[in-house]
Amino acid sequence: MELKWYAAEIFEPHLAISLFSALVGISAAAYYGKVHPYLSFLVVAGALLAQMSANMMDDYFDYNIGIDKETIKTRFSGGSKVMEKRLVDPKNILLLSVVAMALAGAISLYLLRQNPAILPLLIVGALSIPLYAAYLVKLPFMAELTVAVNFALISAGAFMVSGGYAAIPYPLLFSIIPVGLVCGNALLVNEVPDRKTDRKYGRKSGAVMLYDPKRIASYYALLQSAAYIIVAAGSLFGYLPIYSLAVLAAIPLSASVFRAIGSYKSPASYVRGMAAHASGTAAFLVLLSASYLLALAIA
Secondary structure, three states: HHHHHHHHOOOOOOOHHHHHHHHHHHHHHHHHHOOHHHHHHHHHHHHHHHHHHHHHHHHHHHHHHOOOHOOOOOOOOOOHHHHHHHOHHHHHHHHHHHHHHHHHHHHHHHHHHHOHHHHHHHHHHHHHHHHHHHHHHHOOOOOHHHHHHHHHHHHHHHHHHHHHOOOOOOOHHHHHHHHHHHHHHHHHHHHHHHHHHHOOOOOOOHHHHHHHHHHHHHHHHHHHHHHHHHHHHHOOOOOOOOOHHHHHHHHHHHHHHHHHHHHOOOOHHHHHHHHHHHHHHHHHHHHHHHHHHHHHHOO
């Protein structure tokens, strides 16, 4: 049945990252004093639709230029085999991407009316969706940076919209920057199995630029460590709730990912490493979000 293949294309595993990134901002808004449930729901819906659109557009571009013919599909990498196997009509995937983008745009315009201060965030997010697959992936290290910036902006926008705030307070950067770092690293981790094919087609992601698994692992460790250090510093210096130190519980998962990248042999043997980072990212974001809610409940 075609419907299940369309669903598989639309609802990719990493959609949860948008949800959890938005929840960090919403929880922070509640901690800072106010939150509007209706607007919070809309910002989550808009973030999910935007990521759906970006994922489908990226998959469509990959299919169109032939990358998916040369990659090995895993749960987290390898592109969209549903298009490659003609289980769905690729033109319909592009159409669905445009529809999702339009719905996300409509929600964004409504939220903009509620809080005009989010305009710069919306401009960056709106431009990155069509530009990512066509241009940004061909610039050195820009793939991960684009993802990192967009997920950080999801948290920032969720904070501003759900709480009605006109600006981001300085202490919140100790949450927003780590959100971007761990989400950008999720892309880096998933690029490792496809780096040979990506390089052939002119992509210049971090995995392609560094190429050697040990160098990629070191880069991953640098970015992931920075995320943990920023949160820990924010907690210890009073910029974040002390309970945010709980994110350090995800370090063993990050260590497992580091080892998986450094010892990479094949996509099949690497799936556990990708799964570990997906779990670690979810744990990091959920624990960070929960720290604000716990501090609010105890105060």
